[in-house]
Amino acid sequence: MTTLRIVTAQINPVVGDIEGNTDKILDTIARATAAHNPQLILFPELVVAGYPPEDLLLRASLSHRVDRALQRIAQATSEAYVIVGYPRSREDGLYNAAGVFYRGRMQYEYFKQCLPNYRVFDEKRYFREGKESLVFDFFGVPTAVSICEDVWQDGPTSAARSQGAQLMLNLSASPFHAGKQIEREALLAQRAWQGGMPVVYCNLVGGQDELVFDGASMLVSKEGELLARSPAYQEHLACMDATWNGKTLSFAEGDITDLKPVLEDVYETLVLGVRDYVNKNGFKGVVLGLSGGIDSALTLAIAVDALGAERVEAVMMPFRYTSSMSVSDAEEQARLLGVRYSCISIEPMYDAFMAALADEFAGLDADTTEQNLQARCRGVLLMAISNKKGS
Incomplete structure (x- = not known):
C-alpha cells in the first residue's frame, strides 16, 4: 500500500x-x-x-x-x-x-x-x-x-x-x-x-x-x-x-x-477584478465620481473592499439640477466608508463650453447634447485627477 x-x-x-x-x-x-x-x-x-x-x-x-x-x-x-x-x-x-x-x-x-x-x-x-x-x-x-x-x-x-x-x-x-x-x-x-x-x-x-x-x-x-x-x-x-x-x-x-450565494459570488468577482486591475497595472488607487445614487455607492463599496479606503478618492460634481439630498448622501457615503472626498461644481466649465458653442448652437433647441456635455465635464475632471495623482 x-x-x-x-x-x-x-x-x-x-x-x-x-x-x-x-x-x-x-x-x-x-x-x-x-x-x-x-x-x-x-x-x-x-x-x-x-x-x-x-x-x-x-x-x-x-x-x-x-x-x-x-x-x-x-x-x-x-x-x-x-x-x-x-x-x-x-x-x-x-x-x-x-x-x-x-x-x-x-x-x-x-x-x-x-x-x-x-x-x-x-x-x-x-x-x-x-x-x-x-x-x-x-x-x-x-x-x-x-x-x-x-x-x-x-x-x-x-x-x-x-x-x-x-x-x-x-x-x-x-x-x-x-x-x-x-x-x-x-x-x-x-x-x-x-x-x-x-x-x-x-x-x-x-x-x-x-x-x-x-x-x-x-x-x-x-x-x-x-x-x-x-x-x-x-x-x-x-x-x-x-x-x-x-x-x-x-x-x-x-x-x-x-x-456562496450567486449575488455574493458576483460581488466577490467584481472586488477581485478591480483589485487585480489596479494593482497589476501599477495604479496608486482609484478616483470615482460619487453622485449620491445607488450605482456609484455600489461602485464605491467595491473599490473600498478591493483596495482599502486609503486608496480610494470620491468626487461629487454637482450641477444646477443636482438636489441637496444627492450632495448630502454622497458626502455621507464617503464618510461612512472613510475615503477622501471632495466636491467640485461643474457649473463654471459647463457655462464656458456653452459660451464657446453659442454660435454653433444658435437657433437649435436644447436636447441630450446639453445633458451629455455635463457628463463630459465630469469625465474631464476625473481624468485630470487620475492623470495627476496616478490613480
Whole structure:
C-alpha cells in the first residue's frame, strides 16, 4: 500500500511577468514542500506566462524567457513531482503545454489537445492542437495530464482511459460566470465516471482585464463524488491524500469550502477584478465620481473592499439640477466608508463650453447634447485627477 499526497497550488500570476510568476511558483513549491511534504504539486494552466497571454505570444523573446523559467523550475524540484503550464514554442508552432518536473529536470511534456475558440477564448489564433495523450508513472499510479478544455470534451479522457490511466490531473484557467462552479462540478463528475478515475483539478485565480478566474480547485472521486473544494477568489494550497494498492487509487475526503450565494459570488468577482486591475497595472488607487445614487455607492463599496479606503478618492460634481439630498448622501457615503472626498461644481466649465458653442448652437433647441456635455465635464475632471495623482 502506497500513500500519496497531492497539493493543488491555485495562484494568481501576472500576464507577461514571466520572471515574477516564476518567483511565485518557486516560493509556492518551497512553502508546499515545507508545510505538506507532498509527492506532487499541481499548478494551473499557462501559469508561467499568465492567462490569457494573447499577443504576448507573438513576441520573439517569449520562448527564451519561458525556457529560462523552466530551467529555474526544474532546478527547484527534488523528491516531489511539479506540474506547471506554459506556452511552448517548437519548430512546427506554438503549444499550450504542461511540463512534469522531477528530480531537477523535465521528465514529460504534454500539449493541450482541445483549444477553445468561443466567447472569451481565442486559443486557435495562437496555438496548435496537441495530438498525443500523456500517461506517466506517478509512484506506480498511471496518471494522465490534461489542460482545461480537454476535460470539457470527451476525447482526451477516453484516450487516457484506453492507456490505462487511474488518475487525471487537470491544469485549468477557467473564468467566472454566474453558476459556473455548478457546471464545473457536474462536468468533472461526468469525466470521472467516463474515465473510471479520480480527477484533480487546479484552477487559476485572479483578474485579467475583463476576465476573473475564481479558483475553487477540486478533487472528484472516480464515482463522481466531490471530495475537496478550495476557497474561491484567493490563492490557496490544498492537500489531497490518497492510497494506492497497485490496482485502485482511493482519496480521503478533504476540505470542502461552501459555495456562496450567486449575488455574493458576483460581488466577490467584481472586488477581485478591480483589485487585480489596479494593482497589476501599477495604479496608486482609484478616483470615482460619487453622485449620491445607488450605482456609484455600489461602485464605491467595491473599490473600498478591493483596495482599502486609503486608496480610494470620491468626487461629487454637482450641477444646477443636482438636489441637496444627492450632495448630502454622497458626502455621507464617503464618510461612512472613510475615503477622501471632495466636491467640485461643474457649473463654471459647463457655462464656458456653452459660451464657446453659442454660435454653433444658435437657433437649435436644447436636447441630450446639453445633458451629455455635463457628463463630459465630469469625465474631464476625473481624468485630470487620475492623470495627476496616478490613480
